[in-house]
Amino acid sequence: MNTLARTTPPTPWYREPWPWLLMAGPAIVVVAGFVTLGMAINSADGLVADDYYKEGNAINMTMHRDVRARELGYHARVAMAGEGGQISLAFSEAAPPVPKLKLMLNHPTRSGFDRAIVLTRQDDGRYAGIMPAVEAGRWSAILDDEGQAWRLTGDWQAGSRTLNLGSVE
Numbered sequence: 547m548n549t550l551a552r553t554t555p556p557t558p559w560y561r562e563p564w565p566w567l568l569m570a571g572p573a574i575v576v577v578a579g580f581v582t583l584g585m586a587i588n589s590a591d592g593l594v595a596d597d598y599y600k601e602g603n604a605i606n607m608t609m610h611r612d613v614r615a616r617e618l619g620y621h622a623r624v625a626m627a628g629e630g631g632q633i634s635l636a637f638s639e640a641a642p643p644v645p646k647l648k649l650m651l652n653h654p655t656r657s658g659f660d661r662a663i664v665l666t667r668q669d670d671g672r673y674a675g676i677m678p679a680v681e682a683g684r685w686s687a688i689l690d691d692e693g694q695a696w697r698l699t700g701d702w703q704a705g706s707r708t709l710n711l712g713s714v715e
Contacts, residue, residue: 635649
C-alpha cells in the first residue's frame with residue numbers, strides 16, 4: 547500500500563494560526579503609531595514655549611500693572627449668572643473712569659478654551675456683560691482696561707457665582 551496516496555493535502559498558510567499570531571504584534575504597533583500621530587497632529591503643545599526667556603521678560607513687564615492697580619486701590623467683585631446670563635462687576639471703593647473693561651477667563655492648560663468678556667459701564671457705576679459658555683474647572687481671571695495700564699487677577703471655579711479680583715477685604 548502506498549502511503550503517499552493516503553496523506554491529506556497541506557492546508558494553505560492563511561488557514562494556519564501561527565502566521566496570524568506572528569503578524570498581530572507588528573500590526574498592532576502600526577495602528578498604535580497612526581493613532582499617536584493623529585493625536586499629535588490634532589492637539590497643540592499649548593504649554594511649550596518657543597522662547598521662554600522672552601516670555602519670562604514679558605511676565606515681568608506685566609507685573610507692574612498689578613502694582614499699579616494696588617496703588618490705585620482697585621478691588622472688584624464679579625457676580626456671575628449662568629451661561630448666557632448677566633455679569634455684574636462692582637469696584638469696592640475707587641472705580642476707574644473708563645467706559646469699557648475686558649475680563650479674560652483663561653483655562654489653565656487649553657488656550658483654545660479662553661474667553662474674553664467686554665464689560666460696559668452702567669449708569670450706576672457698575673460694569674455689565676454677558677457670561678459665555680465655559681468648560682468645568684478652575685480658571686484664571688484677568689480684568690484690565692483698554693489701555694492696559696493696570697490689571698486685577700483672581701482664580702475662579704466654573705459654576706461659582708462670585709469672583710474676587712485683587713484683594714477684596
